Amino acid sequence: MASSKAYIASVGFTPIGDHWEKSLTDLAVEAARGALAPLGKKAPDQIIVGNMFSSMGAGQEHLGSLVASALGLSGTTAYKVEAACASGGSAFNVAYNLVKSGAIDSALVVGVEKMRDLEPEEVSQALAMAESAEYTQFVGATFAALNGLLARYYMEQHGVSRDELSSIPVLDHSNAVTAGHAQFRKAITPEVVSRSSMIADPLRLFDCAPVGDGAAATLIVNDGANVASKHRVEILGGKIATNEFSIYEREDMLDFKATKEAFKAAMGQAGLAPGKLSLVEVHDAFSVVGALSLEAMGFSKKGMGSKDAKAGRYSPGGELPINTFGGLKARGHPVGATGMYQIAEAYLQLTGQAGKNQVPGAKYAATQNIGGVDSTSAVHVFGGAA
Amino acid sequence: MHLMQSKERAAILGYGAYVPYYRLPTTEIAKVWKGGGSGPNVEKAVASMDEDTVTMAIEAGREAVKMSGVQSLGAVFVGTESKPYAVKPTSTMVAQALGQHHTLAADLEFACKAGTEAMQVVTGLVGSGMIEAGLAIGMDTAQGRPGDDLEYTAASGGAAYVIGRRGKDAVAVIDCSTSFVSDTGDFWRRAHERYPRHLSRFTGEPAYFYHIENSVKTLFKETGHKPSDFKYAVFHQPNPRFPVEVASRLGFTMDQIKTGLLNPMIGNTYAGSSPIGLAAVLDEARPGDKILMASFGSGAGSDAFCIEVLEGIEKSRGVNPTVKSMLERGTKIDYSTYSKFRDKLHK
Amino acid sequence: MTIQYWRQRDRYYRLVGSACSECGAEFFPPVYRCKKCGSEKITDKEMPQTGKVLTYTRLHEPLPGFEAQAPFYLAVITLDNGTRVLSQIVDSPDESVKTGARVRAIVRRARVDGESGQIVYGYKFCTV
Secondary structure, three states, rough: OOOOEEEEEEEEOOOOOOOOOHHHHHHHHHHHHHHHHHHOOOOOOOOEEEEOHHHHOOOEEEEEEEHHHHHHOOOOOEEEEEOOOOOHHHHHHHHHHHHHHHHHHOEEEEEOOOOOOHHHHHHHHHHHOOOOOOOOOOHHEEEEEHHHHHHHHHHHHHHOHHHHOOHHHHHHHHHHEEEEEOOOOOOHHHHHHHHHEEEEEEEEEEHHHOOEEEEEEEEEHHHHHHOOOOOEEEEEEEEEEOOOHHHHHOOEEEEEEHHHHHHHHHHHHHHOHHHHHHHHEOOOOOOHHHHOOOHHHOOOOOOHHHHHOOOOOOOOOOOOOOOOOOOOOOOOHHHHHHHHHHHHHHHHHHHHOHHHHHOOOOEEEEEEEEEOOOOOOEEEEOOOOO | OOOOOOOOOOOEEEEEEEEEOOEEEHHHHHHHHHOOOOOOEEEEEEEEOOOOOHHHHHHHHHHHHHHHHHOOOOOOEEEEOOOOOOOOOOOHHHHHOOOOOOEEEEOOOOOOOHHHHHHHHHHHHHHHOOOOOOEEEEEEEEEOOOOOOOHEEEEEEEEEEEEEOOEEEEEEEEEEEEEEEEEOEEEEOOOOOOOOEOOHHHHHHHHHHHHHHHHHHHHHHOOOOOOOOOOOEEOOOOOHHHHHHHHHOOOOHHHHHOOOOHHHOOEOOOOHHHHHHHHHHHHHOOOOOOOEEEOOOOEEEEEEEEEEOOHHHHHHOOOOOOHHHHHEEEHHHHHHHHHOOOOOOOO | OOHHHHHOOHHHHOOEEEEEEOOOOOOOOOOOOOOOOOOOEEEEEEOOOEEEEEEEEEEEOOOOOOHHOOOOEEEEEEEOOOOOOEEEOOOHHHHOOOOOOOEEEEEEEEOOOOOOOOEEEEEEEEOO
16 A cells, blocks of 8 residues: 555536436436546445535435445445535545555545525525534524624725625636536626625625535546546645634634645645645635635735735736636535535646636646635645646 | 511512613504504513513523622522413523522412512511522513503513522611402413403402502501601502502602602513512612502502611612613614514514 | 533523633633643633624524524624623614624523424623
8 A cells, every 4th residue: 555646537527506407316426427437337446425414405314325326336435524515625635545545546536515405594504504503503693694704804804895805706707607517607796796685794695605506526546546547637735624613713713724724734745835836726605715715825915815806816817816617606616516626627727628717837726625614624736737 | 467577587688670672662552553642651661582581580680699799599489470481480591590509499470460479488488597598580571462452561571689688788678568369350361372361440449459558558557657658669560550549549649659660661561560660769769768569460469568778778889780771771663673573473 | 402502501591611720711612622721621610791892794694593583693702801702792773783892691582493392592792
């Protein structure tokens, strides 16, 4: 079981949106089949499913065996990894470490979430399960409420204006226009954000990622797997880190320590300086979370995340393009699948398959996938495309 | 002898009142049900949608305990006709919130006089030496059927008293009390009914006046006291008119009752009505002042108390918010907000 | 669910958190291990009932069961010992709910399990 290099051999995903005709299993199978293609009839050594709330969304748990069986691969080691919205990134990280260590040679990772079968208030309840049942849900706080608290604090501490806060949602929507799998392929202006309905003051509807169904999958292999793949991308580093669980338990609520730590460690494993990155997929579940994430990874100074986005630093052709297919706000945020969409998008960029969304000459990419309000953060770094 | 007097007198060691933040002007009710005008009172205090007798009793209880400095309560009695549960004691929830476990806890129900009888029971426990100190609370979130005359006055609020052995910091001594009861069906609520029912003129003479006059006259007769011995008098206040009328019949002046007459501004807080009137009086009273308090509960009965203010009252000033300050901290609501708060809208 | 909340009743009614027996640091919500010095000698301690607003939001789309209250205020409150608590702010004029506002703890109905289930009580705050 010698440590070796690990690669993404292939990816598969569904468009994100309202899949009225497709079940949780339908979505998982569709994405998985795309990723499994290079294996032919062979089974991967393990199937790892990233998912947050199938228990609420579909009344279903035990997704590992369920998905393996649906794929006709029963017998395979299979299980679910859950870390709220970071379930996808976390499942990927588990698979990556197993394959890289040589404990196994191949793993299929499927991130899936079925949200649309729920009514909006049920989705709120499901998402709130990422936060303390006794001290956050108990007082009636939704996940959006926590981010509203954070947004006001951020704006007051750093003098960030409404329009500046809107800059990441605006950028996301602009990038998604040409992204085939994105949920919202329509450009917006800051006025659209500032006039959208109030959710958790100061956060409005267009500060918040939408509700949608989706699944995304990758096949991870090492050299021992003997898998023929036209395009492969090396996983250069990956780390899951955690912060104090609830924002009100943190000395500095604006310090995304999990993201900071995960990014530092993953980049260290990759042996890469941040300046080398061609693009980053940022977990902007809420406008303020995108800004704080950019700051935690050191791309923007404290208080400058939104302002830098407004100045164009993160736009296509800018210093460091982010959310190249629309990010969580416009590509969509099917919670447990989101981290896997980010990784699939990084793969498309590094293998030159990003079409109209291609970052020219993309060489290295990072993905940052958060669970809770940075309670968990899973960061991965990719490069060495072949 | 019908006088209730413990050999060792018990004293009020601390008190706390509670008036909810929201006020419904009675013009709002009249607008909906009579096309204009007002009720007999100006406003009534309305509990918010997340308040009930438990939460209000906890707030008043905390203030009373804070003023008393008492660490351990031997009794927690809550007198109310608006228990959140038909079965599950209000008093245990209050005791838990006050950190009290080795305590006799019970809910008392006697329409509007359950608060004063809680005070009598605790006085008896203290006077007998069975407990050092106990908490007596009169608190209600009274409800009247929409459109009923009661809706103008049925209000939320009350007060809590820590009663214990008379020490140097005692606020007032409870010298004695009387009780007078009879089987009189002036007002009632059957099990499983949401709103009480009442007879109209029958609630006056044979109910309110008959029982209060009897309890107070008995107190006078057996103590030798007369109205002019009292600086203040507090009578149960179902509306602004009855307490003024009964005071006059018994020989009290407007000057004696005005301090404790809160009905015009908060309505009838039922089991809280006499206790909160007494709290408003204690907020202003001086050592040596005598106070007469007479409650009335439908069904029916009246408890009359003779209370004398002690030196400790001076030290209690400023410890808790006064009733007056609670009347000032509030905001008016309309009938629709009130309907939402008090669960009169059903989706 | 009622039992899950019952277990916390002293936390909910009286803001009972934790104190570290070794370094004296205080925490709310309670902790298993001191986040300052790492000690596991932790005891229960009632937190101060007053504090000030660090940040707040007005929530328009609440969790199921809280619809009747919406919109309502939620705030992160820094208690007078420096610990923080997430809580609703009620019974307070809109203009008084702001960053830095002084608040005090009260007990309110926190969750009600329908028409026939139990009523769970817990802390809320109001501005002073």
